[in-house]
Each structure stands twice: as C-alpha cells, then as structure tokens.
Amino acid sequence: MRHENDTKRGWKETLTSWGHPRAVTMLFLGFSAGIPILLIFSTLSVWLREAGVSRSAVTFFSWAALGYSFKFIWAPLIDLLPLPLLTRILGRRRSWLLVSQLMIIAAICWMGLTDPVLSPTSLTSMAMAAVLLGFSSATQDIVIDAYRIESAEQSLQAMLASMYIAGYRVGMLVAGAGSLYLASWIGTSREAYNFSAWQGTYFIMAGIMLLGVMTTLVIIEPNRAKSNKLHEYTVGQYCRIVGLFLCMVMAFVTTFFNLGNLTVGWKSVMTAQLPLSGVILGFLIEAFRFGVALAAAALVAAILVRLNLVDRPMVRQTYVMPVKDFFQRYSMRSAVLLLVLVGFYRISDIVLGVVSNVFYVDLGFTNNEIATITKTFGLVMTLAGGFLGGMLTIRYGVMRILFVGALLSAATNLLFMVLASAGADISMLTLVIAADNLSAGLASTAFVAFLSALTSVSFTAVQYAIFSSVMTLFPKLIGGYSGSMVSSLGYETFFLITAGVGVPVLLLIWMVREEKGLQTADATSSKKEK
Template sequence: MTFFSWAALGYSFKFIWAPVVDLLPVPWLTRKLGRRRSWLFLAQVGVIIAISWMGAVNPADNLENLSLMAMAAVMLGFSSATQDIAIDAYRIECAEESMQAMLASMYIAGYRVGMLVAGAGSLFLASYLGTTRALYNYGAWRTTYLCMAAFMLIGIITTFSIKEPELENEVRHDYTLSEYLRFLVLFIFVVMAFVLTFFYSGPVVAQLKDFFTGLFVKEKGVTAFLAELLRFILALLVAFLVAGFFEKSGVVDSKMVRRTYVDPIADFFVRYSGKTALLILLLVGFYRLSDIVLGVVSNVFYLDMGFSKNVIAGITKSFGLGMTLLGGFFGGC
C-alpha cells in the first residue's frame, strides 16, 4: 500500500514539468482550445483512461496484474497533477489579483467535494455493490472505478464551457516545431535518467544500508532513510548531468532552457531574500507530503481494526468537510 502511494508523489514534484506544460503547445488542441484549456482537456482524458485502466485490471489475479495496476496508478497521479498545473495557471490568469483569494477558496471547495465523491462515494458504492472486508468482489470495484471515471466528464464539460483567459501585455516566445520537439526530448531523457538510475541503484542501496548499520546507527529505519536519500541524490545528479550534456551539445536551445527553468527561479529569489525564498519553497514542496504518502495507510489501519467501509466513508471521508469549506471561504474573504 505504501509503495502504491508513491504514485501520488507527482503532486509534490509537479513543479518539475509545470514549465513544460506552460511552454509546449498541444498539437491541434492548442489552436482550437487555447494554451490552458488544451492541457486541461488532455490531462482530464488521461485521468479517465487511468481510472478505467485500473477498473479493467483485477490485482488479485496475479502479480503481473498488480504491476499493471501500479502503472495505471502512476498514470493517474501524473495526469491529475498535470490537471492541477493547468487549473492553477487558468485560475491565476482568468481574473485580477483582488479575486485570487476567493478563487483559491473556491478551488479548495471543489477539491474537497471531489475528494468526498472519490473517497467516501467510492467506498459507499463498492460496499453497496457487494464487496466487503471479508469478501472481495472484483465486479463491484470495476463498476465503482468506471463510475468514478464517468464523473470526470463533468470536468471535460466545464473545460469546453469556459473561455480561454485573454492576457494583456503578455510576453510569449515563439519557437519552431523542431525546438519544441527537442525540448520535449530533453525533458523525456532527463526523466528517464532519473528513473533508471533510481531503479537500478537498488543493490547499491542495500549495501549502503548494511554499511550505515555497522558504522553509524543501529536503527533500521534511520539507515534505510540515509541510504534512500543518497539514492535520490545520485539519481538527481545523473539527471542534471544528462540535462547539461544536451544543453552543451546544442541538441536543445540553451536560451529556451534558461527562459523556461532558470529565469523563473532566479526571479523568485530576486523577489525574496535567500532565506525567505528557501522557506517558501520548502513549505510549498513538502507541506502535504505526509498527507499524500501516509494518508493511504490509515484506511488499512481502520480496516484491520474491524471498521466497515461504510463507517470509514462516513467518518474519515466526510467528517470535518463543512469546517474545511467554511475555513476556506473565510480565508478567501
């Protein structure tokens, strides 16, 4: 369960591909829908495909199906995080600054209602269709997943109903198709370098755990954390080296990379002092990390304690929703 929860880490690391969403046009769709709505529609289609894929796979059949379910979960996390990126950009551009606080509160309200439908609603529906803690019913879960995918049609209808934001004095850089494609290739190779390095460094991490256990501490959890942290840093270093190679070799326009990634970060640090900027980045990057990663384990804990899906849905998924919405609206006023 905790391994599957890594699929939701896309929400914490979506800043990595947010510049790509801002820069790259979607073929044909951008001309028809605009920059923001085209990415919204593409992300929503990805969410529907991912949820339907999860519903079409029975993870109880074999280990291969479990791997397919994991792949679908990763696709769902990536697609939904991309939708968040497009929604944030649309929200910022569709109204003046004085309305941003209210728009943020409305966004939280919509998010919480969506979580209620997907969380409590799916548990109630699966229980109604015949699955219980003692008796797993794949047919009930398949129908539940397909119903959740159908709810995403609300988002698609909304995307086609709203207007594309029109910005005054907007500075945009027009690039050729070749430059866009090369930038996309750079992004793909950097991500692949990170993922492959992280994946294939597993044996090295196992040796590091033994090394840390014998040298520094006896706590197994601390040694595992130190080893995995070094593993992450190694994968990040390899990704940076690949990005530097592409830029130095002229495969991708260095000015394009600088405008997309370097300049916004430099502008952020210019606006704030170094210490304040780092604190803001740490807050934005990690304030929901524990909720995303550890929250999924709570349902397993409740089930082991003997609570039914209906009880979990009624208490943990809906309790406090009113206070959350009320607090959001007060904050936006």
C-alpha cells in the same frame, strides 16, 4: 513576502461575486481536480487491503502520487508547448486541460481493469496505472492553477481560490466516501472481496470525470493566455526541448531504479534489525537515491545544452529564470529556510494520512463507517476549519495562524493513539476526525496564503508548482515507509512519532518570522509590484 493590504469589500459585493461566471467555472474545475487523488490514496488503499495485499505494499503505493511532487519539472513545458491542432481550436490552457482529463479517465479505467491479486504481474500493472493517474492529475492541476491566475483580476483571486477548494473537497468526497459507499453497495467487504464491485466503482469514477471534460469544452480561454505568443519558437526548437525533457526523465528513471537494486537489500536488513533507526536510515538512503537521480538528469541536461542540441536561451527562460528570481528576491539563507519550511510544514498530516485508512480497516470499522465519519463528516469539519482559518488569518496574520495550525496538526495526531487503544469506537472516531480535520483545514488555509505570498507575479505558475511540489515531496517519501513502521513499532508508537516530527516545524516557523532577510525582502517585493 508580500503583506496583505486588501481593501474591505461590502457584504453585497462579496455575495454577488460568488455568482461570477469564473467562480462557477472554478467550482467545476476544482471538482474535476478532486476526483483522482483519493483514487490513488485512501480508496485504493482500502481496495488493496481488502484484496489481501500486505500493509507495506499498500503504503508504498503512495509513491504513485509523486507526480504531484515533481510537477515543477514539466510545468514550464506545459506553459510553453502548443499542442498540434488542439491549441488552435481550444487555446493553450483548454487544450492541455482536455488532454490531461482524457489521460485521467484512461488511467482510472486501466486501474478498473486490473485485479491486484489475479497474478504476480497484476500488482505491477496496477502500480503503473496509478503512476499514470498521478502524472495526469498533476498535469491537470498545473493547467487549472494557470487558468485561475489568468482568468480574472487580482481582486477576484481569493474568491476563485475558495470556489476551487470547495469543488476540490466535493470531488474528494465523491471519490472517497462515494466510492466506498458504492463498492459496498455493489457487494464487496473485507470478509468477502469482490473484484467486480471495485471494477464497477472505478469505471463510474471515470464516467464522473466527464463533467470536467464538459466544463473544459464550454468555458472560454483566458484573455491573458490568448495574448501570449503561442509560436515564439520554431517547431524544431519545441521538439528539441521535449527531447531534452525525455532524456532527463530517462536518466532519472535509469539511475533511480539501478540504485534501487543495490539498496533494497540494505533497507530490508536495517528495517528488520533496527525498527525505527532502520526506517530512518532507509529514508535517508531513499533521499540520497532521489538526489543522485536528479543530479544525473541535470548532468544530462547540461551536456545537451553545452553541445548546442537545445536552445540555451529557451532553456534559461523556461527553467532557470523562475528559480533565479526566487533566490534574487531573498537571501540564500532566507530562501533555504523558506524552502525547508515549505517542504516539512505538512509532514505530520501527510505521513499519518498515508496509513490512516489501513488503520481504520485494521481496527474493525466497516467501509460505510469509514465513509460516513472520515469522509463525509470529515469534509464538513475541513471546510469549517478552512472558514475559521480564513477569518483568523485576516484578523491575526498569516504567520501566527501558520504556527497555530502546525501546533494543532501535530497535537491532534496524539488523539489517534487514544483511538488505537479504544478500538472500533464510533464516538471516539468522530471526536478524532473532528479535531484532526478542523485543524487541517485551518492549517491549509494559512499555508496557501503563505505560499501565495512567496510567489512572484512574473513566474506565478512555475513558482507555485515548485512550492506545491516541495510541499509534498519529503512527507510522501517518508509516508512510503509508514506501513513498515507500523508493522515494526505498532500504531500507538507510530502516531507518537508523527506528532513529534511536528515540533521542529514550529521552530522553523519561528525562525522564518524572525529572519531579517525576509523582512527586507517584503519591502523590496512590495515596491516592485506596485
């Protein structure tokens, strides 16, 4: 991992940099990236719960965002493939950015046209629209990350990241608190569900995404993206690697769903007879199911490459080299330890977050109260936590604040137990949100710095996509069972468990900090980059 040796900049220079055109661009692109995610998570959860959808079904919708966790699979393709006509007109990054934004708008409109309680198939249609939204939004994130890295020199990257995060949080505020306010104002509530109110709300959110489209059309293509060769391979080679990707997806989906038909009965029996153990065993079965599906996809890819149906050097450069580089820079033990930490660092926050809005509704809080306290006030506390985390990270180092952030994230989950006992108490909710979001902002800042240090400058976009995917994969898989766990165990026990799973994360951070292989890699990495 790379150590921070940044030269201090004067206050005047720092303040002036906030007006840099690239900084303003990242503010608007961050806003565009922040809109979709809550339309899949918390906002959709409130909508479905108001419509009378079961708690378990609501939390299973969190899996619709697994596209964020598997975006590393198609991130190399987006980096590689030109789009017909659009790439020549807009450039590599802007063309993919525009397509992903138009797909997001289409997915949001699809959700707005679907009443989840209209017919037995309407909930399935809603799930398909949510999956498309998750895929499109993850694609937009990949392109924005690449655009940010290529659009400015290293000295401006921290400032660009800060502006992106600020815009992202504002986008989340609009899609979270804004949509809940809007739906209530149009005329829907837990007592009087109104589909038209939610439909109008989602159509308005789709319209707001046009701000991202306008930004894409007025910004310029990064110079580094222009300098890269767009047509290094023939059209036939591009088509074959897209065919490889589609075959891998088909193998994964077919295997995953066929195994699901075999395991659904087992999981139902175990969850009913063994509330906690059954959920854990169900998660292990689900993880095994994902593993077998991924193995099937890899096997199909290997067969197609061996039959020379796909260009072997092209596949190696696209998929193999970024992974190989990571394991070459670290020993096998160190690399595995790092990936485990990346995969489980945010488990306490994400698993609790899946069920949080359902929890607030079940306690009796109104949509306006949820929007005001958890979204608006919560945003302020998250930004404050991020600012505090940045200062502390610079002062005390990444690993120390990474540990403090993990400790606080787990500890603040215990406050939700107190809230569960207190009921619909506004003062208690305010206290819990203040502590939880402050610690989350602090932890997130340290974690982004940690992920940035792991990334090689030669494979920034692909490796960062891998790390961010691993970061959310396992927590989201477990989060899909949060509704079942709450139904079986109750909220208080559930919150205690989410706090407890944060303890092994503290041990992982300590192990990473003491790992000699990582200390050796630091020196090697620093020498290579100078």
